[in-house]
Amino acid sequence: MQLALLLFLLVGTCRADYFFGDLKDWFDKITAPNEYCNREWITLDGKGYGKGLEADLGRYLFGQHIASDVILNAMTGFMNNDNPKKSLVLSFHGRAGTGKSLASQLIVKNIFKKGMDSRFVHFFDSIINFPHASLVETYKSQLQNWIRGNVTNCAHSMFIFDEMDKMHPGIIDGIKPFMDYHYKLDGVSYQKAIFLFLSNGGGEIIRESTLVSWKAGKKREELKLEDLETALSSLGFVYYGESIVVDFFIPFLPLERQHIVQCIMVEMVAMGLQPDHNKACEISDKIVNYIPDDERRISVPGCKRIAGRLWHFMQ
Known part of the structure; x- marks a missing residue:
């Protein structure tokens, strides 16, 4: 009876299928009995995890020396920290086809034993999951409850947002508190959660910077994070406002x-x-x-x- 009521409320709350995607897949995830929030299922010590991620980035993420280095250092440092001050927030920027989605999948694969099928990994597409501007407040409330409930269930939950440049600012405002320097919000700590944002925003800046560097005779491998991060950080204010919640703005270079x-x-x-x-x-x-x-x-x-x-x- 309680299960039926839960499903009724979810479906009745402004088309839950819009928000959560396929309801069956979502329900299978949260009721999966064979995955637990512990070291057996989530790599927390960073040893084998770091080596595995480094190998996968080198094997599959082509042409992205900046992104690979920053991702590896950020993830290894965070996973080795038993008491992080805040959740880890990485914002991936670059044109389509440069490897942003692939990088997020490699991160998930090397942390969660069940990879993208883990019930502790939550993926959202801004266009599909939040399609109507008129329902921003509803989406915002639902998303806050979703994040709060899942982090309560597992502190090491991961949330991936694709098409971040198309997300309504009101929804972004709704999730910023979970990524900031708060010990607890309503009794829940979000300091061990991970947020990955994937955006096409900044793609033109990155491409032009790469071309200018190449025409100046500079090798691609000589480009560094600081050569591009300032411009991307400025762009980040458009998305995230004055609250500096993003730890790294990571450029994905155009491919040759x-x-x-x-x-x-x-x-x-x-x-x-x-x-x-x-x-x-x-x-x-x-x-x-x-x-x-x-x-x-x-x-x-x-x-x-x-x-x-x-x-x-x-x-």
Whole structure:
């Protein structure tokens, strides 16, 4: 009876399916009996976790030396800290196809034993989960209750927000208190929670900075976080206001031809094919567009279109 009432209230509260996505998947997560908030299921000591994340970032996150270094240091430091002062908040910025979603998945994989299927990992897409501007206050209230309930259930909960640049400011205001320097809010501590924000915002700034650096004769690998973070931090005020809740604004650089070749090689393996470097080089010039036109230096779509287009160009 109580279960039926819970479902009724959720569905009746302004279309819970809009907010939580597929209700069945959500319900399966919160009722999963075979996962617990302890060291067996969540890596807290940072040892094997750090090594695993470093290896995965090096193996799969192509062309993102800045993001890889910052993510590894931030995550390892946070996971090794038994008493963090605040939740960890990372904001990923860059154009589509540069690896923001992949990076978040690698983080999850190396912390939670069940990866993205963990009931302690919560993913939101701003466009899908918060589609109506007229319902901002409802979304805000529901999201606050959702975060509070899940962190109460597991202090090491992770919340991932995609399309952050499209999220209504009112909803952002609603979640900022959970990410700030508070010992407890209404008796609940959020200091061990992790928030990941994925945004296309700043993509043009990052791309132009990369092109300017390249034209000046500077190697891609010489670009550092501080070369881009100031501009991204300024952009962050548009999203997060004056409250400095974000620990790192992390730039994802535009990908070059060599990185597209690497993405194609990985996708070949995923398709059960023998990876062929020469074939990957050939396809890389057909499968994506590059800029500037006379140099063909930077991939416009990154690696985003490869999985859907590779079969066609393999024929």
